[in-house]
Amino acid sequence: MTAPPEVTGSAADADPEAALQGMPKKAIQGRSLGQIAWLRLKRDKVAMAGAVVIVLLVLVAIAALLADRVFDVVHPNEFHQDLIDTENGTLAPKGALGGMSGAHPLGIEPVNGRDILARIFAGSWISLLIASLATLVSVAIGTTMGIIAGYFGGWVDTLISRAMDVFLAFPLLVFAMALVGVLPDNVFGLSPEMVRIGLLIFIIGFFNWPYIGRIVRGQTLSLREREFVDAARSLGARGPYILFRELLPNLFAPILVYATLLIPTNILFESALSFLGVGINAPTATWGGMLSDASRFYTMPHFMLWPGLAIFVTVLAFNLFGDGLRDALDPRAR
Amino acid sequence: MSTKTESAAADRRVGDDLLVATDLQKHFPIRRGLLQRQVGAVQAVDGLTFSVRRGETLSLVGESGCGKTTTGRLLTRLIEPTGGKITLDGRDITHLSMGSMRPLRRDIQMIFQDPYSSLNPRHTVGTIVGAPFRLQNVKTEHGVKRAVQDLLELVGLNPEHYNRYPHEFSGGQRQRIGIARTLALRPKLIVADEPVSALDVSIQAQVVNLLEDLQNEFDLTYVMIAHDLSVVRHVSDRVAVMYLGKIMEVADRTALYERPMHPYTVALLSAVPIPDTARRENRERIRLQGDVPSPINPPSGCRFHTRCWKAQEVCKTKEPLLVDLAPGHQAACHFPENKDKVTTSPVG
Numbered sequence A: 001m002t003a004p005p006e007v008t009g010s011a012a013d014a015d016p017e018a019a020l021q022g023m024p025k026k027a028i029q030g031r032s033l034g035q036i037a038w039l040r041l042k043r044d045k046v047a048m049a050g051a052v053v054i055v056l057l058v059l060v061a062i063a064a065l066l067a068d069r070v071f072d073v074v075h076p077n078e079f080h081q082d083l084i085d086t087e088n089g090t091l092a093p094k095g096a097l098g099g100m101s102g103a104h105p106l107g108i109e110p111v112n113g114r115d116i117l118a119r120i121f122a123g124s125w126i127s128l129l130i131a132s133l134a135t136l137v138s139v140a141i142g143t144t145m146g147i148i149a150g151y152f153g154g155w156v157d158t159l160i161s162r163a164m165d166v167f168l169a170f171p172l173l174v175f176a177m178a179l180v181g182v183l184p185d186n187v188f189g190l191s192p193e194m195v196r197i198g199l200l201i202f203i204i205g206f207f208n209w210p211y212i213g214r215i216v217r218g219q220t221l222s223l224r225e226r227e228f229v230d231a232a233r234s235l236g237a238r239g240p241y242i243l244f245r246e247l248l249p250n251l252f253a254p255i256l257v258y259a260t261l262l263i264p265t266n267i268l269f270e271s272a273l274s275f276l277g278v279g280i281n282a283p284t285a286t287w288g289g290m291l292s293d294a295s296r297f298y299t300m301p302h303f304m305l306w307p308g309l310a311i312f313v314t315v316l317a318f319n320l321f322g323d324g325l326r327d328a329l330d331p332r333a334r
Numbered sequence B: 001m002s003t004k005t006e007s008a009a010a011d012r013r014v015g016d017d018l019l020v021a022t023d024l025q026k027h028f029p030i031r032r033g034l035l036q037r038q039v040g041a042v043q044a045v046d047g048l049t050f051s052v053r054r055g056e057t058l059s060l061v062g063e064s065g066c067g068k069t070t071t072g073r074l075l076t077r078l079i080e081p082t083g084g085k086i087t088l089d090g091r092d093i094t095h096l097s098m099g100s101m102r103p104l105r106r107d108i109q110m111i112f113q114d115p116y117s118s119l120n121p122r123h124t125v126g127t128i129v130g131a132p133f134r135l136q137n138v139k140t141e142h143g144v145k146r147a148v149q150d151l152l153e154l155v156g157l158n159p160e161h162y163n164r165y166p167h168e169f170s171g172g173q174r175q176r177i178g179i180a181r182t183l184a185l186r187p188k189l190i191v192a193d194e195p196v197s198a199l200d201v202s203i204q205a206q207v208v209n210l211l212e213d214l215q216n217e218f219d220l221t222y223v224m225i226a227h228d229l230s231v232v233r234h235v236s237d238r239v240a241v242m243y244l245g246k247i248m249e250v251a252d253r254t255a256l257y258e259r260p261m262h263p264y265t266v267a268l269l270s271a272v273p274i275p276d277t278a279r280r281e282n283r284e285r286i287r288l289q290g291d292v293p294s295p296i297n298p299p300s301g302c303r304f305h306t307r308c309w310k311a312q313e314v315c316k317t318k319e320p321l322l323v324d325l326a327p328g329h330q331a332a333c334h335f336p337e338n339k340d341k342v343t344t345s346p347v348g
């Protein structure tokens, strides 16, 4: 009949008929699709490695956020001019390997001697915060718009779909640069840094919602035709019940997957903006900003390595995890 | 599959009309372009007139795409009719708003065609079968959970499977879950849309038997949809044969199977295996020519004329009306079969 979903290997699970007939009379707890997906995900080594890296990154980001304020370890913005070789005029760090030492494990930057590890750590929370909050904004707008377009169809769908096309065709980078240029540094009495972070979250999140919107719209369109929606309506269910109780639970999986895959895109975007100087203002450390700084020491391009690696590893981890999540939640195994 | 005896049908007090459809129509508009202008219509259901008597099983039979599901969805008012009239228990429900329709939904329920699509994969069996109570605000004596478990037992499922999810069940079991949900509100009329066509042949009979048992137990009236005449042979009291959105023939089961009048019915019957070898000998297997024409642009006159071996000129221009050719036996054909036999042999 149906291909039973691939779950743990016991014979009872492989055949639903057998499982149901020879069951002991105790209360039987069903296994939801979510639980099955989790079992599958746990066996996916690559995805789990991605997950471990993400968890570590989040811990580092939280620690860096707190350390910046609370403790005074090596400060990411602290200059170490004494470690800079000023004699032959290159302003490179003293010593081999970019000034690596016990105190500065990844070395220090040329010219002003800031600690690279401290700056990588400090940049992590900005990258992750902006990328994940922007993703949240995209998910909120995209899910709402997608579900409305897919469920109501007709001219509503046409309108929203065209709007999505417009947003996707928008020259986002140019717009971001223009907007950042005209915005005052002090809004609502917030610090300039907070204003910038908020602005970046808004820009990135607001212009990326069509990616989520399209997925949700497509899924809603196909779910709407499923007979369980008719079944609910034939029992007298109203629109909100169908949207929230019948459709939304089926949309969680695709939304989760695409949100996970949107985060790395947003990290790259934030880095690009910071690299171009329209992201977070100096001297606050960001990975994109560090890349930009390193590119200016053109005699020593190897200082691009560390921020570049940080971006690469983070993006890779999210993508691997997202792909694993997609496989685990494969809707074909319904 | 147990044969429904005449007396069993009589026991269920087949009575007055529970549901009447008059000239029922559903045209799905086809829209194109940016402005979504209507460029045509799928005439899925195009003028059905029939009644369903209390306690009987009326079967709607026809090839794929002839509008059976659409008819079911019209009767349960899942979609708005384009034209015509539906009365349920004497009340006109044709254009009732969704709000006014809500309380009436207890009386008319639907079993869906595809047991894989009719159960929400994210809901437990308990949620699915309990939904009718919650949606209709029905108070249950011992709580929703008990009520659901009673229903599961009624349709032959283990009540302990309350917390399981649909994907853990086979097709037949899923269809039983769907049947349990339909029964929750104790409806008068159930529209069963090809309830077994998606199931293994070995399981089909079990589910059909279950439906029969439930009919006897709860005095249910069925509109049973099927795509061939063999499946419903034993469960029907009356059969309506549909072709391209129209009814071609309606008759009591015996009359329809023994003395079909419409050439289309004759053709459908010739494809049904018959156990009686003597009769099989002198029966020709009629193969219909060509495909079913599109319901967007149905043939003029008699819709069946493109495939009918008896078609004459008149069939292309003049549409035959569905008229009584014998007591309780209606057909829409200019040149019906078996008409002479009716006059010589008594009906029944």
Ligand SMILES: Nc1ncnc2c1ncn2[C@@H]1O[C@H](COP(=O)(O)OP(=O)(O)OP(=O)(O)O)[C@@H](O)[C@H]1O
Pocket (backbone or CB within 6 Å): B028, B042, B043, B044, B062, B063, B064, B065, B066, B067, B068, B069, B070, B071, B113, B227, B295
């Ligand atoms: N929502 C819709 N919009 C447009 N056309 C539709 C819609 N629903 C059904 N149709 C069309 O109406 C016709 C009748 O469809 P319907 O589903 O009622 O057929 P059916 O007899 O149930 O067929 P099957 O045996 O395949 O289930 C088909 O041509 C179908 O394509």
Ligand code: SF4
Pocket (backbone or CB within 6 Å): B262, B263, B264, B302, B303, B304, B305, B306, B308, B309, B310, B311, B312, B315, B320, B332, B333, B334, B335, B336
């Ligand atoms: S009316 Fe003509 S075409 Fe139609 S079924 Fe009768 S004989 Fe055939």
Ligand SMILES: [Mg+2]
Pocket (backbone or CB within 6 Å): B068, B069, B070, B113, B193
């Ligand atoms: Mg159908």
